[in-house]
Amino acid sequence: MGLFYALGAYLSWGLVVPVHFRLLDGVPAWVILGHRILWSSVFVVLLLAALRRVRLVPQRRHALLIVSALLIGANWSLYLWAVQNGRMLDASLGYFINPLVAVALGAVVLGERLRPLQGAAVGIAALGVAVAVATAGTLPWVALALAVSFALYALIRKLVPIDPILGFCAETFLLLPLALGYLAWLAPASASVSALDGRTLGLLLLTGLSTSVPLIWFAAAAGRLKLATLGLLQYIAPSCLLVLSVLVYGETLETSRAIVLALTLVALVLYAVDAVRLSRADAAARPQVPLTPDPQRCPG
Template sequence: MAVTVNGRGLLAAVLAFGLWGVLPIYWKHLEGMSPVSIVAQRTIWTCLVVWPLLLWRGRGFVFDKGIIGWHMVSGLLIGGNWVLYVWATLNDRMLEGALGYYINPFFNMLFGALWFGEKQNRLQLVAILTAFGGVLLQMPGVGHFPWVGLTLGITFSMYAVVKKQAKLGALEGLTVESSLLVPLALGWLIWQSGSFSEAFGGSVSNGLLLAGTGVATATPLLLFAFASQRIRLGTLGMLQFIGPTLQFFIGWRMYGEPMTSLRLMSFGLIWLAIGLYAADGILRRRNERNVGLADGAGGG
């Protein structure tokens, strides 16, 4: 059955992408820690959030080699993506982080063609080429190869590729991924801090701030899972640009990251690619609606 737009699903999607967009402000409050330590905290506290939710909803799963293998790979991919994203945030490279999540849908289309034989129409190909033109313009715009944005975009798309092979739902998958990474995260924190109490903040206020990383991670992911079941994927695809747009303006206006004319032109090309991507979605939905009407009229 086709998924249609409804109010609760739309609200959940807007909240999910909005939260992802403003999370850099939260990570900035943890800038005394290393990115790896922040992600280790994020992993442990996320695990502590999702397990009670899983039990409360009465869900379960059987661990087998296939589940463990795919989710270990997906966990390492998303963990690496998180480390780089937090590092970019703490090192005043939020605009490069925004670039990565802007171009992520175009990598999704590219990888869909490479691994799953998904066909791209002419307008989609133009959108992909326009987006990568924007990426190339980043080099003179920022004075170096935009490895942060490209790595974020590629690792998040590879995460999506691996998740297509895994059979668990969003909550179950996140539970398995975080559980598999907890021993690594806990070992890292204790090794870095020297003691269990220091590993978790050393004080009540710091401990609460670190505990909040679990809520900050799980909440948008669960909102996203709720939305994806209730609204069209095309609508979801367009709403995902809320996140990097908020991140873009937070980095530029709130934290004063440099915005050169070439860099603005680069983002302009990427926004044009997003416009082409949106136009393609609108045209495809219109064609599907027309085909449906024609079939209905013919079947009468």
Template sequence: MRETVKGFWALISVCLIWGLSGIYYKLLASVPPLEVLAHRTVWSVVFFAVVLAFQGQLGALVTALRNPRQAAALALAAVLISINWFGFIWAVQNGHAMEASLGYYIFPLVAVALGMIFLRERMGRLQTLAVLIVTCAVLWLTWSLGKAPWIALTLAATFGLYGLIKKGIDLPPAVSVCAEVVLLAPFALALLIAEHFGWGFAPHSGSFGGDWTMSALLVFSGVMTGGPLMLFSYAAQRVRLATVGVMLYLNPTLQFLVAVIAFGEPLTHAYLVAFPLIWGALALYSFASLRGAAQAR
């Protein structure tokens, strides 16, 4: 099998895992989102430590964290991705999975806007039109719902800013993500220990260790976090960037279908108008990206 084909199937696997991850977090609905996030952080450290040890890159991790400027950038990235993770987990557990999918639909166009503002990247006419259409969709939702879609906007903004910061961090993906979760791990461990011993919480209020099925699911959060990122890194090295960009829309599409079909979330009139507008904007954006990639060849 050619490397490009392997990369394509790795990318499909990533989109399937991310797109269906809402089902996994719904299974953890009895565990508070902050506790789920803490476990996800701690077990991600374990997962990446094993991967880096196998690759012989633990030294690169230590070097990255010893660089004050790089460590500061990694810490900011870690805070942003934690807000993003927490927002998605909270949304799934509280019946807002559809709005979460909206956030990941909006994200690519938020990334384009951030690139224009902070990196002085130029947008083509179709890309500008796509951003304007998404802006209209968000304004329509705000007017129809009587409030802004804060979950979607938070997920799109935090993931966009995370990508912007990561653009300036020159580290292998596994080392970079491991450094982020290592920086967060002390806070996550402090929360879990406090819950276990009742420091500021009800005694033994933590979910880990009480039910073995739930405990196994919490441990598996490390694999759920690290596994797709490793697959994505593998795919990104073998598949054209334009293909990666288009294929990643499979993720929010699956999240949307899970919200409607599996979770039974209502598809209101406001969303029936907003989603087609956003899908149309993404079609324009994808067309412009593919055309630009073809002209650059």
């Protein structure tokens, strides 16, 4: 199930979320962020009530959840800042670099080891990232900050053994006072609820759903998969975003980005082949159960 949760999260981030926020062009980024947190809080409370999972988070996990909340809040904020300030190249680089940071954290902090074919996949993916960084011409600090913040968030969610929905609820409520404060006192008057048209308000309400569900799926996947696996699957989201921008929004796919995409897909294929081989080896090592019953054990 971990693989399905991860695919759901990354496909949502690569396809659903970009289309959603593209429909909100003209709304200030910080207003979108505030609404994301507000309506995510409402959605997750209703979800917890429906599932009857309302219970307190153990106190020993409070500190780590505070850190994870600040990390995901910083990641969202930096991404929106990049969009608003014409730094989309840095933002896209961040999502390509992030899986490599996750793989490194998995090896250094959790002691995860890559098999040879997995190592080759990481190397090919790293080559693609190197091409992108070289194309940028300068040190992409925004990209690195995005990559590191989300990789650290993934690490903490891996280390905190807590129900994914409950953990996301705790993180959201930790950010809620900041969101409410901004919307109440700092947001422009043109972005107040009373000033928004029905379509825009409806799209802002839906940010709670498009934000909450992928993060809950991601948290569920983080508890079931190796951090290295999560890192390599992460390439699905920026790859989908590149395809979406070309096929739907008519953007030109530059040669450098085409190379990054091609090398990323090769890396994913290698990793998938290795995973299939490992799965078959594990199946072959299990004791074989006879397909026909032993006559001596038949009743009567």
